[in-house]
Amino acid sequence: MNEIIFSAVNLNKTYKQNDGRFGIREIKALENVSLHLRSGSTLAIVGESGSGKSTLARCLLQLLPLDSGVVYFEGKNLIGLDKKELRQIRRYLQMVFQDPFASLNPRLKVGQIVGEGLVIHGLGSASEQQSKVIRMLERVGLEESDMEKYPHEFSGGQRQRIGIARALVLSPKVVVCDEPVSALDVSIQAQILLLLKELQSEMNLSYLFISHDLRVVRHIADEVAVMFQGKIVEQGQVVDIYNNPNNEYTKNLLKAIPGNRVAY
Amino acid sequence: MNQLLKVSDLSISVAAELDKQLVKNISFSLQSGKTTCIVGESGSGKSLTALSIMGLLSKQLKRVSGQIDFQGEDLTKLDGLALQKIRGGRIGMIFQEPMTSLNPVLTIGYQIGETLTQHLGMKGKLLKDKVDFLLEQVGIPSNRANSYPDELSGGQRQRVMIAMSIACEPAMLIADEPTTALDVTVQAQILKLLHELKGRMNMAMLFITHDFGVVSDIADDVVVMFRGEIVEYGKVNDVLGNPSHPYTKALLACVPDADGKKALKPIDYSWINEFKGA
Numbered sequence: 001m002n003e004i005i006f007s008a009v010n011l012n013k014t015y016k017q018n019d020g021r022f023g024i025r026e027i028k029a030l031e032n033v034s035l036h037l038r039s040g041s042t043l044a045i046v047g048e049s050g051s052g053k054s055t056l057a058r059c060l061l062q063l064l065p066l067d068s069g070v071v072y073f074e075g076k077n078l079i080g081l082d083k084k085e086l087r088q089i090r091r092y093l094q095m096v097f098q099d100p101f102a103s104l105n106p107r108l109k110v111g112q113i114v115g116e117g118l119v120i121h122g123l124g125s126a127s128e129q130q131s132k133v134i135r136m137l138e139r140v141g142l143e144e145s146d147m148e149k150y151p152h153e154f155s156g157g158q159r160q161r162i163g164i165a166r167a168l169v170l171s172p173k174v175v176v177c178d179e180p181v182s183a184l185d186v187s188i189q190a191q192i193l194l195l196l197k198e199l200q201s202e203m204n205l206s207y208l209f210i211s212h213d214l215r216v217v218r219h220i221a222d223e224v225a226v227m228f229q230g231k232i233v234e235q236g237q238v239v240d241i242y243n244n245p246n247n248e249y250t251k252n253l254l255k256a257i258p259g260n261r262v263a264y
Numbered sequence: 265m266n267q268l269l270k271v272s273d274l275s276i277s278v279a280a281e282l283d284k285q286l287v288k289n290i291s292f293s294l295q296s297g298k299t300t301c302i303v304g305e306s307g308s309g310k311s312l313t314a315l316s317i318m319g320l321l322s323k324q325l326k327r328v329s330g331q332i333d334f335q336g337e338d339l340t341k342l343d344g345l346a347l348q349k350i351r352g353g354r355i356g357m358i359f360q361e362p363m364t365s366l367n368p369v370l371t372i373g374y375q376i377g378e379t380l381t382q383h384l385g386m387k388g389k390l391l392k393d394k395v396d397f398l399l400e401q402v403g404i405p406s407n408r409a410n411s412y413p414d415e416l417s418g419g420q421r422q423r424v425m426i427a428m429s430i431a432c433e434p435a436m437l438i439a440d441e442p443t444t445a446l447d448v449t450v451q452a453q454i455l456k457l458l459h460e461l462k463g464r465m466n467m468a469m470l471f472i473t474h475d476f477g478v479v480s481d482i483a484d485d486v487v488v489m490f491r492g493e494i495v496e497y498g499k500v501n502d503v504l505g506n507p508s509h510p511y512t513k514a515l516l517a518c519v520p521d522a523d524g525k526k527a528l529k530p531i532d533y534s535w536i537n538e539f540k541g542a
């Protein structure tokens with residue numbers, strides 16, 4: 001088995017929300033979450049809406065402070081790194097955000113958005129950067145001429161693909177994908193999943209793949225962790241979890257896959 | 265038959281280049297108590313169709329032809345104020361991207377309440393109870409009513425939008441990928457809720473989705489869009505069971521299966537030259 005490239009140990013995160021006359025309310029979003037991602041493999045995180053998946057993604061990438069816990073990338077503890085060190089590591093640790101619109105700067109053209117990371121990290125000459133951006137846009141099913149357009153000129157699924165191109169163009173090592181294909185029709189979904197797999201074998205990428213769609217997970221993941229109310233309730237090889245779910249919530253997830261003409 | 269919505273010959277172009285048509289002469293209709301699903305390629309014009317029905321196309325775009333009859337009125341002839349009265353009242357809507365339509369500086373409880381006050385004049389305790397009830401119905405504890413949108417998860421935001429859209433029990437609900445951010449257990453709960461409204465209020469739904477599982481569960485009719493055109497339109501069993509257009513066939517062949525036996529494959533476009541010729 002491959003070595004572990006990215007791991008988290010006992011992560012805890014509580015949101016505090018000002019609740020007017022009731023004072024401060026605490027929302028426990030992560031409770032003792034631990035996971036390991038092996039190099040070149042895909043770990044899927046599935047779970048109920050509101051169970052803490054996006055919080056986990058943000059905390060792993062140090063975009064959100066943890067209450068406690070440790071995150072290791074290639075053996076290095078990310079907690080407590082200063083801004084400069086983190087920035088250097090971010091090139092290898094990319095994220096595709098759940099809300100494509102909110103995560104794309106509306107004032108930048110798509111070419112600038114996708115190429116921004118290459119510029120920040122000084123990767124290649126200007127013309128090399130340009131051709132990398134074009135190539136990546138084409139691979140996600142967009143066109144060279146789209147470089148000159150602004151995010152609002154794209155459909156929901158096209159925006160999601162811009163976010164994917166932005167993360168992958170940097171040739172990262174680990175990509176945390178938060179619902180990367182949920183807004184895509186099945187044909188584009190298949191295209192993007194195949195692309196992710198292709199890049200995985202080309203560049204030995206590792207994915208942490210957040211999804212609520214078990215049909216998708218089945219095709220892309222090696223291992224699955226199931227989250228429920230801030231905790232990982234079940235974890236293992238994809239095949240085992242599908243054939244032999246132990247947890248009640250996992251069983252419900254498998255049962256509720258639509259398309260069986262259920263009577264509502 | 266009680267025809268509720270009839271879209272005829274609708275075309276939408278980029279305002280600055282009128283010959284660049286994004287939606288081309290599409291027509292379809294919807295009856296009370298029925299559900300029509302719109303499926304189709306990413307970028308095929310599904311969201312623009314929904315937005316233009318509600319008069320919400322951005323200024324860069326223009327409806328260049330077509331009529332939109334709703335309850336006997338041509339919506340394209342109404343002014344902004346009249347449309348505003350209909351939106352959120354007789355027509356509920358759920359947008360594809362919740363964050364663009366929720367106000368980040370107002371609590372979700374306030375925003376749901378605003379719709380009820382505006383359209384039904386609800387106030388005070390009655391209003392608060394109704395807001396709490398709506399939140400519970402979409403699976404959000406009512407004690408989260410004073411959260412702001414960015415304090416919610418992606419799926420919770422989507423559910424706030426759903427609660428807002430059904431608050432006034434509209435005659436028609438236009439829902440643009442309303443359950444994409446939801447896991448299947450919550451999705452099932454939401455679809456059940458919408459189904460109840462359909463039965464109780466005879467509500468009609470125009471439901472945009474890319475999930476064929478959902479289509480087969482909820483649709484009466486299906487519209488298939490491809491590059492701005494409707495390429496297939498019919499009863500759900502006919503379209504899914506016996507598709508006639510090559511795009512529909514190719515699209516259905518990409519649907520992932522739950523047990524992972526079928527290999528993923530990209531869509532087959534070998535028929536495209538014929539399509540262009542037609």
Ligand SMILES: Nc1ncnc2c1ncn2[C@@H]1O[C@H](COP(=O)(O)OP(=O)(O)OP(=O)(O)O)[C@@H](O)[C@H]1O
Binds near residue numbers: 017050051418
């Ligand atoms: N800034 C915040 N302040 C307060 N609570 C928050 C904040 N962000 C998230 N939460 C809460 O933390 C919990 C976990 O949210 P998170 O976004 O991680 O869920 P998720 O698993 O990604 O859900 P989804 O599938 O709906 O996207 C939710 O109950 C959410 O309401």
Ligand SMILES: Nc1ncnc2c1ncn2[C@@H]1O[C@H](COP(=O)(O)OP(=O)(O)OP(=O)(O)O)[C@@H](O)[C@H]1O
Binds near residue numbers: 153185310312322
């Ligand atoms: N303001 C705009 N200016 C120019 N083109 C636009 C604008 N808005 C949308 N478009 C284009 O119109 C086409 C249809 O967009 P629409 O949002 O209706 O697609 P969609 O079918 O909803 O796709 P998706 O499934 O990805 O959400 C897309 O190709 C998009 O790029």
Ligand SMILES: [Mg+2]
Binds near residue numbers: 178417
């Ligand atoms: Mg999330």
Ligand SMILES: [Mg+2]
Binds near residue numbers: 157311312360
């Ligand atoms: Mg859309």
